[in-house]
Amino acid sequence: MPIILDKVSHVYGQDTAMAVTALKNVSLVIPDGQFIGLIGHTGSGKSTLVQHLNGLMKATSGSIYFNGEDIDAEGFDKKMLRSKVGLVFQYPEHQLFETDVFADVCFGPKNLGLSKKEVELRAYEALKLVGLEDAYFYQSPFDLSGGQKRRVAIAGVLAMKPEVLVLDEPTAGLDPKGRDEILDQISRLKKETGMTVILVSHSMDDVAKYVERIIVMNKGSVMYDDAPREVFRHYQELEQIGLAAPQVTYIMKDLQDHGYDVSDEATTIEKAKEEIKSWFARLSAVGKGR
Amino acid sequence: MLRDITLGQYYQADSVIHKLDPRVKLGTTIIFIISLFVFQGAWGYAVAALFLALVIKLSKVPFQFMVKGMKAIVFLLLITVIFNLFLTPGEPLVTVWKLTITKEGLRMAVFLSIRLGFLIIGSSVMTLTTTPNQLTDGLEKMLKPLNKIKVPVHEIAMMMSIALRFIPILMEETDKIMKAQLARCADFESGNLIKKAKSLVPLLVPLFISAFRRANDLAMAMEARCYRGGDNRTKMKPLHYEKRDYIAYAIVACYVILGIAAGKLMPLLVSGIIQLV
Ligand SMILES: Nc1ncnc2c1ncn2[C@@H]1O[C@H](COP(=O)(O)OP(=O)(O)OP(=O)(O)O)[C@@H](O)[C@H]1O
């Protein structure tokens, strides 16, 4: 179900001396089935924005429409919204509370008032989706490693079968291997279920590999909203706001500057590899031609 | 959500009151609270109101901000007023159904709400203009003599400042965990008392875990920097009385004398004038 944000602004501590404008006139359309990266420097308002999507925060001005309905309207079912727009917070492992992993994942679907059988089925499916091994299901969530805890927390949201999954920096504080595993899992999930996924991050390298659209936030406003390639064209502007294009983009640009005839549109290592290979192919073709 | 509670919160501003020595502010607050119970009659309260207004004006903290923080206490105030209004025996004034409002009850309710209101505003002026660290520093220095009778003053002050420091952190944490559970469709509001109490488990368990984790981290960090109790420990910002602090003490003394005098003399004066006329 599409989400539309219409000129959403949010001010923390309004009417006090400490008022902070965290969002300024943000207008976005989030259609079904997209894989979106939401990127911005620390404090640019990413977390604030995503908390508006499931109605946890109320916009100071502007409106948000879920499937055409205003979510702040009288009588709008917020619980339904939260089950459809699953939000995984930054450091979600801090929300675990049950005595075993399986019970914790059951918490979400149980709140939806489903039958016990359905709840357990969903919890099982969700734990499978995030790739947690069966051996851990009945352990205390507090005995797991950081990466495992995070999977459990993500499963806790997935078990509600949301149509839109929002992940706020799911890889913060994980080692490179844990990071890649989680991101690969999310990307597989996206392919299998076809749900909309919004991935919040401040690493372009993480995001470039997976998403089809990038929204760049700067000081509470949307700065760019486009396909990764188009966004990375503005790498100089991105640097000015404390971000950077993926490292391969820089390599390709450097190659160009040194007179090699390659395109600088590659955003992932894979694409860069292909581009360089095809450059060699062209080179040898020219050589043979002589 | 929870951030709206301003009681016990510091409000950054550049004012004389902010700059006063915390001992002066602590002492003044205590004297002010006692004075509310010593002063007699409307005139005494008028002096107290004047004094409070002056301090608030000088502190540069918006009055609205103070009042906003008091919303949580309005309920308590209301109960006190209602009980006093209806349950004080005396000369009946109005009777509605089985409830009687007496003259004494009315008097009592008015004075009590003034007292309580002033008390809360007075102490929140102190906390709004003094950082928790200054406050505990002041307290520590004031209670220093108790060291002689083996009271661990420094340790107590340290515990207090840590506890105070953790209040906003834990509030923020509560807010975060609450939102995370709401995102999983948790319901903290509906149902009967038992159901409500049960619904707090997903909030309290993570909160306690995080509090213990933080406490553990802090203890470790203090240990790593070789922290140990109070003996011979010097301060980064030692407290010294300045000229303005003595002036403040003088003003407070004037206030007390004026308040007592007003309470005792004004009624005499007024009745004297009436007799003359
Ligand atoms: N509860 C709050 N009260 C007051 N100000 C806040 C609060 N939460 C965030 N802010 C402010 O709002 C702005 C945006 O914060 P937000 O958490 O949305 O940033 P972010 O993009 O998620 O940053 P990060 O990458 O560090 O997570 C910041 O300037 C922050 O200081």
Ligand SMILES: [Mg+2]
């Ligand atoms: Mg954030």
